[in-house]
Amino acid sequence: MSNAAEALGWWGVPLAVIGGAIRVSTPFLFVSLGECLTERAGRINLGLEGTLIMGAMSGYATALHTGSPWAGVLVAGLAGLLFGLLHGAICSLPRVNDIAVGIGLMLLGTGLAFFLGKPYIQPKAPGLPAIDLGWWSSLPQVQAALKINVLFVIGVICAPVMLWWLKNARLGLVVRTVGDSADAARALGFPVIATRIWATAAGGFLAGVGGAFLSLYYPGSWSEGLSSGQGITAVALVIFARWNPMGCFYASLLFGGAGALGPALQSVGVTQGYYLFNALPYALTLAVMIIACSPRRTLAGAPGELGVTN
Amino acid sequence: MTNFTTPSRRSLLRGAAAGGLLAATGLPIGRAFAADLVVGFIYVGPRDDYGYNQAQAEGAAALKKLAGVKVVEEEKVPETIAVEKTMESMINLDGAKLLFPTSFGYYNPHMLKLAKKYPAVRFEHCGGLWTEGAPKNAGSYFGYIDEAQYLAGIVAGHTSKTGKLGFIAAKPIPQVLRNINAFTLGARSVNPNATTQVIFTGDWSLPVKEAEASNSLIDQGVDVLTCHVDSPKVVMETAERRGVFCSGYHVNQAPLAPKGYLTGAEWAWSGLFTSMVDAVKTGKPIPNLVRGGLKEGLVKTSAYGPAVGEAARKQADAVKARFLDSGFVIFKGPLKDNKGAVVIPAGQEQGQTDLRLESMNYLVEGVLGALA
Incomplete structure (x- = not known):
C-alpha cells in the first residue's frame, strides 16, 4: 500500500481539475445531451433530476442482481426511457404545461428511487470498468486522473454525432422543425406529437445512463444524497450551451473541472474562502450568461417552440 | 370537526391519503x-x-x-x-x-x-x-467520541509512511473541530512531524465532493484518510480503491475497505438505550444530561485492521486503558493553534466535561486548514 507517492504540490491543482473534469462531467454530459435533444424538439423536461436518480438506483440494483454492470446501464437507460415516455405522453394532452409535469416527475422519480432503493444502500454492486490512459506516466496521481470510464468515451462520441445528426440527418431535421415551429412541421406533414414524445423518451434514456455512471462508477455506490442537484444543473447547462450538443460537452467539462477546484485548492493549502471556491461553477455560469446575453436579440439557437423564449 | 356522523368528502380523502402514506x-x-x-x-x-x-x-x-x-x-x-x-x-x-x-x-x-x-x-x-x-x-x-478519534490518530500516526493524514469534514462546528484536533494530537503523540490536511466540503452529505476531496488529498501524498460527514461510505471506498489507508467514523466501515481499514471511532448506543428503557419501565429517574466516553461505554473503536502493526496496537491499547481509568486528558497545555497562538497555557487541562470544549473554535498545531 505504498503507491501514494511523493506529493505533487501545486501541480496537483491542474491535475485535479483535469481529472475532475473527466470524472465529474459524465453525468452532466449525458443529462445535458438528453435535455438538448428534448428541447430541440420543443419541450422542456425538468424531470431529468428524478430520471437521473431513478437511473442510478435501478442501474445499481440490476448490477447487483445480475452481476453485470452493463446490464445495469441498460436497465438505467430503460428506466429513463419510461420516465421520458411518461413525460412526453402527458405533455401531449391538451393544455398541459411541460414544466409543471417535469417538476411532478422529478419528485416522483426521486421518491420512487428512494423507496425502491432502500435495500441497495448497503450491498456492494460490481462497478463499470475504466480504460487506463495514464500508462505512460510513472506518477500514480497522473495514472489515477487518467483512468477514463467507457461511458465518458461514449458520451464524448455522442456529442459530435448528435450535432451532425441534428444538422444533416432527415430525422434530425424533423426534430429541429418540430422544435422551431409546430405549424411549419404540420404543413410539411411531420408528426409533431410523436416526434416530441420520442425525443423526450430518448432524452430520458440518456439521463438514466448518466445516473448509472453515478452509482456504478463515480462515486460508485447508491445513496440517497448521490445526485445532490446534478440533474437540475445539467438541465440549466443546455441553455448555457445554446442548445448545441458540442456546447453541452464543453459546459460539462467546465462544470466538472470547476467542481474539483474547491477541494483541490484546499488540499494544497489554499484554505481561506473555500465556500467561495465551492460556489465557483455557479458564479462562472452567471458570468458567462451575463457576458453572452444581449437585450437586442433572443437567445441564439433557442428552439422557437420552447416555453422559455415566448 | 363540525359534523361527526357524516364526515365531509374532504376529510374522507384526507384520511384515505394518510392511510395510503402510512x-x-x-x-x-x-x-x-x-x-x-x-x-x-x-x-x-x-x-x-x-x-x-x-x-x-x-x-x-x-x-x-x-x-x-x-x-x-x-x-x-x-x-x-x-x-x-x-x-x-x-x-x-x-x-x-x-x-x-x-x-x-x-x-x-x-x-x-x-x-x-x-x-x-x-x-x-x-x-x-x-x-x-x-x-x-x-x-x-x-x-465523547474525540477519545476514540485520539486512539485512531495514534494508529494513523504509526501506520502512515508519509506522515500526511487527511480529514474530510462537513462544517467547522465545535464537534467536528474537536474530532479533527483529537485525531491530530493522537497522531502527533506518535510522530511529532505528522500533519493533518483538512478539507471542508460545506455540507453533511455531498458524495461527489467527498470523492473529489479524497482524490485530491491522496494526490498530495496523504496516505491515511478519515472524515466527519454523515455517511463515510464514499471516503472509505475511494481510499480503498486508490490503495491508501482509512479510519472510520460513526460505525464500523471495515467491510467497505477490507485491506486499508485501520480502525475507527464508533458510537455505542445499545447499552445506554437499554438502560433508558429499563428506567422508564421501572419508573427509575434518568439523568437529564448524559455524557460519557470510552469509560462509560458510549463510544468505542473498531477492531484493528490487518495493516495495523504491533507497536500501534500496543500504544493505542495502553492509552485506551488510561482512558478507561479516566486518567487521560486530550486537551492540555501547552497547546497552540495552527496560527501559533496559545489556546491552553502550560499547566492547564481541559477535561472531557469542560464546557469550553463544547465551543471549540480553533485547529491545533499540525492541522493544515482554516475555519472559513
Whole structure:
C-alpha cells in the first residue's frame, strides 16, 4: 500500500481539475445531451433530476442482481426511457404545461428511487470498468486522473454525432422543425406529437445512463444524497450551451473541472474562502450568461417552440 | 370537526391519503399491546447509511430484541415542523412513551415544545445540551467520541509512511473541530512531524465532493484518510480503491475497505438505550444530561485492521486503558493553534466535561486548514 507517492504540490491543482473534469462531467454530459435533444424538439423536461436518480438506483440494483454492470446501464437507460415516455405522453394532452409535469416527475422519480432503493444502500454492486490512459506516466496521481470510464468515451462520441445528426440527418431535421415551429412541421406533414414524445423518451434514456455512471462508477455506490442537484444543473447547462450538443460537452467539462477546484485548492493549502471556491461553477455560469446575453436579440439557437423564449 | 356522523368528502380523502402514506412508508398501523413499552426513533436520513443514523438504528435494533418493547421508526424526517408531526403521531397513534429524536436540529424548538405538551412521555435527544429550566421529561445524551478519534490518530500516526493524514469534514462546528484536533494530537503523540490536511466540503452529505476531496488529498501524498460527514461510505471506498489507508467514523466501515481499514471511532448506543428503557419501565429517574466516553461505554473503536502493526496496537491499547481509568486528558497545555497562538497555557487541562470544549473554535498545531 505504498503507491501514494511523493506529493505533487501545486501541480496537483491542474491535475485535479483535469481529472475532475473527466470524472465529474459524465453525468452532466449525458443529462445535458438528453435535455438538448428534448428541447430541440420543443419541450422542456425538468424531470431529468428524478430520471437521473431513478437511473442510478435501478442501474445499481440490476448490477447487483445480475452481476453485470452493463446490464445495469441498460436497465438505467430503460428506466429513463419510461420516465421520458411518461413525460412526453402527458405533455401531449391538451393544455398541459411541460414544466409543471417535469417538476411532478422529478419528485416522483426521486421518491420512487428512494423507496425502491432502500435495500441497495448497503450491498456492494460490481462497478463499470475504466480504460487506463495514464500508462505512460510513472506518477500514480497522473495514472489515477487518467483512468477514463467507457461511458465518458461514449458520451464524448455522442456529442459530435448528435450535432451532425441534428444538422444533416432527415430525422434530425424533423426534430429541429418540430422544435422551431409546430405549424411549419404540420404543413410539411411531420408528426409533431410523436416526434416530441420520442425525443423526450430518448432524452430520458440518456439521463438514466448518466445516473448509472453515478452509482456504478463515480462515486460508485447508491445513496440517497448521490445526485445532490446534478440533474437540475445539467438541465440549466443546455441553455448555457445554446442548445448545441458540442456546447453541452464543453459546459460539462467546465462544470466538472470547476467542481474539483474547491477541494483541490484546499488540499494544497489554499484554505481561506473555500465556500467561495465551492460556489465557483455557479458564479462562472452567471458570468458567462451575463457576458453572452444581449437585450437586442433572443437567445441564439433557442428552439422557437420552447416555453422559455415566448 | 363540525359534523361527526357524516364526515365531509374532504376529510374522507384526507384520511384515505394518510392511510395510503402510512402503508407506503411501511409504518406499523396497528396499536401495540397495552403491556408493551413503545419506543419511537426518528432519523434525519436513511438508517442504513453507514453513518450517524445507522449508529442510532443499531441501538434501536438492540431494543427490538428485548421482550415487552416495541420499536417504531421513521427515516428522513426533516428538521422542521415535520418532526413535531412525526413525534405527535408516534405518541397518539402508536402510544409511544419514550422518544429518540436523534438529529441535532430536532432539539430546539421542536422537541422542547412537545416535551412541555406531553409531560408523561420521555424525550431523549442526541447531541443537544439540556440545561436547567428545560422540561424535566426531556433529556440529552452524547458521547465523547474525540477519545476514540485520539486512539485512531495514534494508529494513523504509526501506520502512515508519509506522515500526511487527511480529514474530510462537513462544517467547522465545535464537534467536528474537536474530532479533527483529537485525531491530530493522537497522531502527533506518535510522530511529532505528522500533519493533518483538512478539507471542508460545506455540507453533511455531498458524495461527489467527498470523492473529489479524497482524490485530491491522496494526490498530495496523504496516505491515511478519515472524515466527519454523515455517511463515510464514499471516503472509505475511494481510499480503498486508490490503495491508501482509512479510519472510520460513526460505525464500523471495515467491510467497505477490507485491506486499508485501520480502525475507527464508533458510537455505542445499545447499552445506554437499554438502560433508558429499563428506567422508564421501572419508573427509575434518568439523568437529564448524559455524557460519557470510552469509560462509560458510549463510544468505542473498531477492531484493528490487518495493516495495523504491533507497536500501534500496543500504544493505542495502553492509552485506551488510561482512558478507561479516566486518567487521560486530550486537551492540555501547552497547546497552540495552527496560527501559533496559545489556546491552553502550560499547566492547564481541559477535561472531557469542560464546557469550553463544547465551543471549540480553533485547529491545533499540525492541522493544515482554516475555519472559513
